[in-house]
Every structure is written in C-alpha cells, then in structure tokens.
Amino acid sequence: MKRLDVDLGDRSYPIYIGRGLIRQPELWAGHIPGQQVCVVSNETIAPLYLESVLAGLSDKSVCRAILPDGESYKTLATLSGIYDALLEAGHGRGTTLLALGGGVVGDMCGFAAASYQRGVDFIQMPTTLLSMVDSSVGGKTGVNHPLGKNMIGAFHQPKCVVADLALLDTLPAREYAAGLAEVVKYGLISDAPFFEWLEDNLDALLAREEAALTEAVYRSCVNKAQVVAEDEREGGRRAILNLGHTFGHAIETAEGYGTWLHGEAVAAGMVLALNLSRRLGWIDSDIEARGRRLLERAELPVAPPDSMDVDQFLLLMGRDKKVVEGQLRLVLLQGLGEAVVSSEAPVEAIVATLREAGIKG
Template sequence: MKVSTTLAATPGMETSKLSSRGFPTVVDVDLGDRSYPIYIGSGLLNQSDLLQRHIHGKRVLVVTNTTVAPLYLDKVVSALTNGNPNVTVENVILPDGEKYKDTDTLMKVFDKAIESQLDRQCTFVALGGGVIGDMCGYAASSFLRGVNFIQIPTTVMAQVDSSVGGKTGINHRLGKNLIGAFYQPQCVLIDTDTLNTLPDRELASGLAEVIKYGLIRDAPFFEWQEKNIQALMSRDPDAFAYTIKRSCENKAEVVSQDEKETGLRAIGNLGHTFGHAIETSCGYGHWLHGEAVAAGTVMAADMSYRLGWIDESVVERVNNILKQAKLPTTPPEMMTVDMFKSAMAIDKKVADGILRLILLKGPLGSCVITGDYDRKALDETLRAFCKS
C-alpha cells in the first residue's frame, strides 16, 4: 500500500487550508491495473478537475437519494460539466434507507441507464452513503457487463469504510449483502464538508467502523480515538480529517493484500456477524449499520474474553468508547439466542458448515479469523446478551 500525501490532514492543521490551497490528501489503493486514488479534503466538490480526470466517455449517470440530492446533486453536476460542455449528466434519485437496498430499487438504476441509452464508455457516480455506494457500484459492475464508476461518499460510514475496497451489492430478505460483486471504482472523492449536513445519529454510526480499525490492527489509532472522541462527537474538522485519512490507509492496506476477502480482509468484519444478525432479524433500517456493528463488537469482545484471549480491560475500553460515541452496547431486547443463531447460519463467513468469527486475541490491535473456538463461549455470550 502506498500513501502519497500532498498535504497531510493531521490534527493541528485546519481542513479549510486544504481546499484554499487546492491540495487534497491522497491515499492510493494499490491493486495493480485496478489501482485508484482516494482524495480527502475540504471543498473538493468545488475542484472540477479532480472528478473530470476520472470520467470516461461523454455520458454520466449520478445515482443518489432523496436526502442527498437537494444538498449536493447540483454541485456534483456542476463539477462534472464545468468547462466540459461535451459531458452530459443524467441522474436517478432513489428512496433513502437500508430497506431500499434491494432488487426493486436496483432496477431503477438500470431503468434510467437503459432509457438514457448509456453505452460502455459511460461513468456511474455514487453520491451518498453506504447504501448508495453499494447499489451504484453493483449496478456499474452489471450494466453492459461493467462500466466505470466513481464514489463520492457523504457519510462517515461511507468515507471511512464502505466506499473503499470495491465491495458492492444488495441485501436479501434472509441476509445482508448476500448478493453482490467485488468491483473497484475509478476514484473515491471525499469532501469532508459534506459531514456538516450529516445527522448526529448517522455521524455516530460511522464511528463504529473507525473504532473497529483501532481494535483489529492499529492500537495507536485506537488510543488516539480514546483521547479525541469528544472532538469527533463535536465534529472537529481537524480530528475528522485525520480520522478519515487513517481509516482509509488501514482499509487500503488490507484491500491491497486481499482484494476479494479470501483471508486477511475478513478482519474488517469485527462485530459484523453479530451486527448483521441484528439488522436481518429486526428489519433493515430499524437500526443503522454502525449501531448494529457497535453492539456486535461488544459481543465479539465479550466472547473473546470468555475464551481467555483478551484482558478484561480491553472489554471495558470497548464498552467505554462506544458509549462515549453514543452507540448501543447491547442488542435490541427483541433479539433471542435462536434469532442470532438462525441469522448467523447464513452469514457469508460460513465455510463448510462452520461459522468463522473475527475475534480479538492478544494485545490491543490484534485479532483472528477462526472457526476454531469453543462453541460454549459463543452460547454463553448469546445468553448473556439475550433474554431468551
């Protein structure tokens, strides 16, 4: 993984200086001929050249939703067409929410692309959070068997995690993200100013993924988060610029080593097996993804402690930082042991009938992906967090 920093977004440097001087931070995802840059900075949607250099052909389809469109669609269209009259931009505005990450909504993207007579030289642009990024990317991977696409993530969740690495897809009523493809974008453009319009609950939800990176592979980053969690909760621009940069570096390094999640990349799913079970069982959208992952992370830490793999102090630190981030540390009361087991049985990490889990093991910043664990510990954790 290579990181080229034109102007590093680190604590102590105002992010406004990034845009005024025109130098975004750049993190490169190193995947050979599929490599691409992640641009991070303030005011990047005002820099037309960043987007335009990654547009292929003369036709663009912007995929967004009813919440983001009124805020940023005009600005993105302007960035795509400014000084570039040969480019024409279509858009499709989807309903907002995880419950719409399905085949019916996906077809609206295909409908618009076909009605607009887009060809293989076109570029799809995902403008929104993780749901839009996943759906637009999957549509781009499938339309005419694959067209170019660009990610413009507008939520913390998407900026630090889901927009990077090429995971795309939709949900099935029986399980989350079971239908999809690995398909890399041309670039990821992260304008940190978009976080100014993000609701508090969405902001907190994204921090669950930030906290995850520290726990699985970057202890110094976790310790930095513990010291700066209040700055993040108050939307300090310096703290967020650093958080996004460091998260993207962690994600890019893992993706560069294991693009299609045959091994190492699965560590990014800490808390997700329990979390996806919550989302699937409760109905998509009732809990935000990060909220479910937060509760799932506490459960994974609890199980790791029961196995004797981590100290009790790590469990306490996990609980403490998630509570400070105003994230749930227990699953919904409606969840039962049977509901967890049923949903986890069809998790993507089941191999040869064995559920592999990402668990913490050793000092802070270390984890394992394993199906070799005492099943009693899993049962004990489920019983501890469920009433029945």
C-alpha cells in the same frame, strides 16, 4: 486535502479527503474518460448536493437515478431503476456512474456499474462518515435479499473516491455516531496506536473538528486499504474487517433492515466479539472494557436488542456469508489491534456471551 492511494495493481485508485472537494471537479473529473455520466443519488442527498456535482459536469452528457432513501430500498427492484435510467438515456459501455450518497447508494451504484453491460467505470462520492471510512473503500458492491444482507453483489473497484468532509455538516448525529463505530473498529482490529489516538481525540471528533475528522478518515482508509490490498476478494485476511459484523448482521436482519443503523449493529456486535474474545482468554478484561467505553462515549449501543433470543441469534448468524460449509467463523481479537478469523469459539461460549449481554434463551 489529503490523498491516499489504494494499491490494487491495475485496479489502483486514489482517495481524496478534505473539505469542499465536490466543488473542485479538477480533482475528480479527470477520472471520467467518456462523455456520458450517470449520477446515482437518493431523495435526501440530491436536494442538498446534486447541483454542486452537476456544475462540475457541465461538459458531459448526464443522466440521473434518484433512489428512495434507506437500507430497505437496497434491493434488486431499486437497482433495476438504475439500469432503466441508463438505458433510457442510451448510455453505452463508455459511461461512468457516480455514486453521491451513503453506503446504500454506493453499494447499489457500484453493483450497477459492475453489471451494466458487464461492467462500466464508477466514482464514489460518499456523503456519510460510514461510507467514507468503510463502504466506499474496497470494492464491495451489492444489494440485499429478503433472506440476507449483501447476498447479491460483486467486487468492483471505483476509479476514485472523493471524501468531501463538508458533506458531513448535514449528517444527523445518529448517523455520524454509526460511522464512528467503523472508525473505532480499525483501532481494534489492526491499529492500536490509532485506538489510543481515538481515546484521546474522541471529543474533538464528536464535535466534528476538521483536523480530527481528516485524521480519523485518513487513518481509517489507510487501515482498510492495507487489508484490502492484501486480500482483494476476501479469501482470508480481509474478513477481519468484519469484526462485530456477524453479530451485527443478525441484529439488522432480526430488527428489519434500517431499524438499527449498520454502524449501531456493528457497535453492539463488536462488544459481543470483545466479550467472546475475553471469554476465550485471548484478551484481558481491560481491553474489553476500553473498547466498550470508547463505543459508549461515541453514543453507540453496546448491547443487542432484548427482543432477540439466543436461538434466533444463532440461526441468523448461521446465514451469514462468513459461514464456510456449515462452520461458523468469527472475527475475534487476540490483542488490541490484533484481529484474527477463527472458528475456534465453541457454541457454548457464544451462547454465554449472548446471555451476559441480556439475550434470553
């Protein structure tokens, strides 16, 4: 078991990484100060792991909110069901919410915790690779709106994160690959040695070998935690975590939430960002090719869907949160492991990048 501490002053918290951790309540139950716990999970995960978690909570008063599975349910209406469960069970401000699921469950449970009675504690138990390395670290919580992803939410830090690698045994290959997209991202934006480690160890990772997996999750979380600690509320540098995300959100919105997995859209988006960075002369074509190759080896899409056209792409990118007063800011690379947030890319260069990727218009 590895432990990593996210340093956020009085909101600091530990991340535990290892196999079998949900069956070790001595590790995490101490982060529950009160007698009331609400486990939030979904219909896919609950049958697999809920009983193991509940066994560790036998001395607590527990209610549960089991949500439908999928990004299309990441809405205010589904969120409302968590409040219903809490209020029907009479949970007070001393309750602790426990998110047992992937990013959708974690984001919704986190926002429910941020907003229930103006804020209660919560714990993250991510069940996907993506949520272990990304959404469960950093305190971003929220739900989608028909006009944009994650448009409603809050910054709310968990009390701890329990990344039980045994839970990945049941994760479908496609979702596992989607998680690898974010792992590769950390190498690209801030950790060139990790990128090289990934080039050397991707086969072991694809085989889900425990040692490689532990290292990949740990180093991803180290990179994310470091960026988050520097800029908790995304005033500036934290935005580099969004490499490929502005392009990716456009893809997700165009195709309908859940058609492309988030990590898949980010993978295709990162390839676009690499191309744009090379087009601006900021990285050479070797780095662009290595990034693309690593994502391909991870069985991820490296081009956007050809059903989209340029105008649609630009419109959807303009709705992204990274737009500051009409100015499109993108995360780009100035070298391997050196991401910057920039509004210097001219729209002509963005269009050229989209066209080279096969987008019409």
